[in-house]
Amino acid sequence: MKLELADAKKWIDLFIEELKENKSNLNELDTAIGDGDHGTNMDRGASAVVESFAKKDPENLTDLYKATAFAMIQKVGGASGPLYGTAFLDMSKAVKEENLELGELVQVGTDGIKRRGQSDVGMKTMIDVWQPVSDALKAESLNQSVIDEALSKVKGLVATKGRASYLEEKSKGHIDPGAQSSAYLFESLIKVIGE
Amino acid sequence: MKLELADAKKWIDLFIEELKENKSNLNELDTAIGDGDHGTNMDRGASAVVESFAKKDPENLTDLYKATAFAMIQKVGGASGPLYGTAFLDMSKAVKEENLELGELVQVGTDGIKRRGQSDVGMKTMIDVWQPVSDALKAESLNQSVIDEALSKVKGLVATKGRASYLEEKSKGHIDPGAQSSAYLFESLIKVIGE
Amino acid sequence: MKKIINNVEDIVPEMISGLVKTNSDLVRQIEGTTAVVRNDAKFSDNKQVGIVSGGGSGHEPLHAGYVGDGMLSAAVAGEVFTSPTPDQIYEAIKAVDQGKGVLLIVKNYSGDVMNFDMAKEMAEADDIEVQSIIVDDDIAVKNSEFTQGKRGVAGTALVEKIIGAAARSGMSLNDLKDLGQKVIDNTKTIGIALHAATVPAVGHPGFELKDDEIEYGIGIHNERGYAVEKIQPSKELAHELIEKILADFDDKSGNFAILVNGMGATPLMEQYIFANDVLNELVDKKIDVKFSKVGNLVTSLDMQGISLTIMKADSSWINYLKEPVTTIAW
Amino acid sequence: MKKIINNVEDIVPEMISGLVKTNSDLVRQIEGTTAVVRNDAKFSDNKQVGIVSGGGSGHEPLHAGYVGDGMLSAAVAGEVFTSPTPDQIYEAIKAVDQGKGVLLIVKNYSGDVMNFDMAKEMAEADDIEVQSIIVDDDIAVKNSEFTQGKRGVAGTALVEKIIGAAARSGMSLNDLKDLGQKVIDNTKTIGIALHAATVPAVGHPGFELKDDEIEYGIGIHNERGYAVEKIQPSKELAHELIEKILADFDDKSGNFAILVNGMGATPLMEQYIFANDVLNELVDKKIDVKFSKVGNLVTSLDMQGISLTIMKADSSWINYLKEPVTTIAW
Numbered sequence A, B: 001m002k003l004e005l006a007d008a009k010k011w012i013d014l015f016i017e018e019l020k021e022n023k024s025n026l027n028e029l030d031t032a033i034g035d036g037d038h039g040t041n042m043d044r045g046a047s048a049v050v051e052s053f054a055k056k057d058p059e060n061l062t063d064l065y066k067a068t069a070f071a072m073i074q075k076v077g078g079a080s081g082p083l084y085g086t087a088f089l090d091m092s093k094a095v096k097e098e099n100l101e102l103g104e105l106v107q108v109g110t111d112g113i114k115r116r117g118q119s120d121v122g123m124k125t126m127i128d129v130w131q132p133v134s135d136a137l138k139a140e141s142l143n144q145s146v147i148d149e150a151l152s153k154v155k156g157l158v159a160t161k162g163r164a165s166y167l168e169e170k171s172k173g174h175i176d177p178g179a180q181s182s183a184y185l186f187e188s189l190i191k192v193i194g195e
Numbered sequence C, D: 001m002k003k004i005i006n007n008v009e010d011i012v013p014e015m016i017s018g019l020v021k022t023n024s025d026l027v028r029q030i031e032g033t034t035a036v037v038r039n040d041a042k043f044s045d046n047k048q049v050g051i052v053s054g055g056g057s058g059h060e061p062l063h064a065g066y067v068g069d070g071m072l073s074a075a076v077a078g079e080v081f082t083s084p085t086p087d088q089i090y091e092a093i094k095a096v097d098q099g100k101g102v103l104l105i106v107k108n109y110s111g112d113v114m115n116f117d118m119a120k121e122m123a124e125a126d127d128i129e130v131q132s133i134i135v136d137d138d139i140a141v142k143n144s145e146f147t148q149g150k151r152g153v154a155g156t157a158l159v160e161k162i163i164g165a166a167a168r169s170g171m172s173l174n175d176l177k178d179l180g181q182k183v184i185d186n187t188k189t190i191g192i193a194l195h196a197a198t199v200p201a202v203g204h205p206g207f208e209l210k211d212d213e214i215e216y217g218i219g220i221h222n223e224r225g226y227a228v229e230k231i232q233p234s235k236e237l238a239h240e241l242i243e244k245i246l247a248d249f250d251d252k253s254g255n256f257a258i259l260v261n262g263m264g265a266t267p268l269m270e271q272y273i274f275a276n277d278v279l280n281e282l283v284d285k286k287i288d289v290k291f292s293k294v295g296n297l298v299t300s301l302d303m304q305g306i307s308l309t310i311m312k313a314d315s316s317w318i319n320y321l322k323e324p325v326t327t328i329a330w
């Protein structure tokens, strides 16, 4: 399946809402194994996306993902800004020629994160949500339990990238904040496309 | 009456003992209306006097008071170092020619403090013990109640010299630490000469 | 939490504004950013490789305090403990490029590395030659496949000093990058905390220590360290840190430089006492210290604590460290 | 109490030893004292009036951090919060006299005044010409017959800077004394505390403030101030202090200099935010600030707080303030 502009816009809008609602939750997760700002960072990005859309309504998918990317890149900072920013920027570039299948599209975003973060699955980062979601979308089988499972797997991992990695073994038993914000992203997607 | 060397030495020794015993008491008094170090300061001076006597036993009254003065000046610092130091230095100079009457001698010390501190009675300082003691000695009537009365008067005063003066009205109701250490000095004297 | 601030969201712009207003002869702010650039006369007189650093705020005087003749050309301030964004770094790169390229000095945190990387890509698209070095002097974290790698901490100030002096002397971009990497490889730091920092947006200390406890091996963002232990006399603390750091140097001959760094709320008095103990022990160990520096150079908000940096230094580095600079805070 | 120290009695000698060891190109210690004297080459090259300051320790970098070309010739450190003794001051006077006399810069505390006075008498007996000026910039204490007079606080650093620069330029002892008195008369400071300092020998903070309280008008030895109130945003704090200080200046035209001073445990971040608010309000009030300085210049151990100094300054004073110096900490 492919997302058309209206639905894609709805997806991002819902994500923004989730980020605003869960700011302190994400901060708490980041306090446990990071530096306590992931909620604040993503909230700043969310506000920037809203502002960007208000200034100029995206006219096509490229615009939509690009505006999202730029807002994240320019306002989030930290690790998550360039990571989400790169994911959406690469997705924006990918849909310039033709609208991709959702699974392909999210895989492009996932690959962008891997490239930017020099990281891969199993390192207890947002990738551990993005990759299984990409796979499920490609198999047209994305549902809540895919996300839940991904999160519970993440919880058991020892971090080897990002701030949480300094804690080594002690990072186990905590949900990675970037994985959680990514879970909000794809839960928003499910709300748009159904399970 | 006049003090001979042995008794004068006993006087200073007893004073030293009092200072060592009452270090934290003097610090407490100074914490209330000053900066909390009068006990530590006088204790440092006391140790210096002991050291000086150990190095060279004073051979006459001039030596005795001078050694006491130098130890105070060189080791106490703060306000009390120059004040006690000047008092004993002036007393040392005064007995160089002839041994003075005790009342005269202590008045010389008191005047030294007034000159050095540019202060006088009624300012809630050590002078409010030294002056009444000088007067009593001159009248051959020094006893514990002279000292007790002086201290209780001091308590009621508002400080206009020294650190306690920054507290203005709030300095009332506290014993001035320098007045208290001076009380120890003259209680030691009473132990030597009797009431 | 008691802090002298207005709104939490305005901390960084207000801080930068205060810094620039009180030092307008030295630095200026790039409009629309929290990047600070050299504003002194010598900047345009002496064309050199631009040196840009930056990172999350809360480590003052790092980095803006080190902008000036002989040190940084520009510094980019992110939110508290959060890397600045690429567009701000990009503006700083553009502002200091004098046709000889720009070197980025980046502390090893994923956010910093990625944001500076993106800025580098943006500047390269403008045909500006950009290189970067990653400072990772904190040996409390072991560099292994299991972590992000060692963190960049107080040693960063020494790297900025050496690179800044070398750049002023006319060294080329590539040589500066090589020099920077060599300096970083020979710079090792370890820190202790007596009390954690309070991030303004969080409102309480990052972790709790008992009234007689210290934490060994902390980072500059309230990252916890490798051990919590009873506080010891300064001599013993110095001994512990020296042993840990020297174990990491194979060759203990030659010249060394040290930095005793206060974490923000530790009085200079304690820093000098600690420095005295460090130097006494290094003399005993026949380590030849040719340069030493003491002060709040790389802080962590109001953290109470101290870090020790030891650098095995070429004699030219010692000279670079000693050269006078015109900055707010070196 | 958690402090990075060894024995409480050794704090001052160990601190001075650390400071001298890490800055041996700038300063040396006079044997048997805790006095620190210039050790740079220019000291013997340029004969000038010697400038000696000092006082109790715990205010670092004051005074030893300001010894160097263009500022102090020597600094004498007493025990924590306790005036140094006359013999130490006397040694410092002798060490810096170059035949042109010596000016003593003394903070207005009875101990300091008396000990410096005795040292002056000792030096005069050696035929050294000595004058002194008494800094009393703290307007939180009213100078009246009911007190010792105003205290000497953060403004002391500005006085030392101006007098040091003037002395370097060859000004005579008597002119320096006159200049110093004029500067002092035009320098006004007021400070606030968020948390009191802990004197090492005492072991607990000098007074307690609640988690939302600050104290206005504190001194630099834990002396309490004129009011305890709820903490306000930085803007309001700046407003309160500015109003108090400006009320003390009759003439608000001409040039001004300001100093925003951290009390020891207050991060630079907060100091710059506060400085930003101060300068914004002074612009609104059309006060023409020609020089500003921000930092931990005159501290009170680990006190958390800040002070504001405003000086109405002749234009020559502004130049003296801006002249470069070679000291550890200016």
Ligand SMILES: Nc1ncnc2c1ncn2[C@@H]1O[C@H](COP(=O)(O)OP(=O)(O)O)[C@@H](O)[C@H]1O
Binding pocket: A030, A034, A035, A036, A037, A038, A039, A041, A042, A077, A078, A079, A080, A081, A083, A113, A116, A117, A118, A119, A124, A125, A126, A127, A161, A162, A163, A176, A177, A178, A179, C081, C082, C083, C110, C111, C112
């Ligand atoms: N190298 C990396 N690759 C992939 N994801 C990463 C990497 N580094 C960090 N992250 C993600 O970023 C999240 C942290 O984001 P955030 O707290 O906003 O930034 P910072 O760590 O700079 O404070 C982590 O939870 C993790 O999911």
Ligand SMILES: Nc1ncnc2c1ncn2[C@@H]1O[C@H](COP(=O)(O)OP(=O)(O)O)[C@@H](O)[C@H]1O
Binding pocket: B030, B034, B035, B036, B037, B038, B041, B042, B077, B078, B079, B080, B081, B083, B113, B116, B117, B118, B119, B124, B125, B126, B127, B161, B162, B163, B176, B177, B178, B179, D081, D082, D083, D110, D111, D112
């Ligand atoms: N100007 C003065 N004249 C007389 N006595 C004074 C004067 N200033 C201070 N004192 C005495 O000194 C005492 C304080 O001594 P101390 O605590 O040792 O010094 P400091 O005040 O420097 O800490 C006061 O209690 C008071 O008795």
Ligand SMILES: [Mg+2]
Binding pocket: A030, A034, A035, A036, A037, A038, A078
């Ligand atoms: Mg984070």
Ligand SMILES: [Mg+2]
Binding pocket: B030, B034, B035, B036, B037, B038, B078
């Ligand atoms: Mg006292």
Ligand SMILES: [Mg+2]
Binding pocket: A035, A037, A078, A079, C081, C082, C083, C111
């Ligand atoms: Mg962060």
Ligand SMILES: [Mg+2]
Binding pocket: B035, B037, B078, B079, D081, D082, D083, D111
């Ligand atoms: Mg004292």
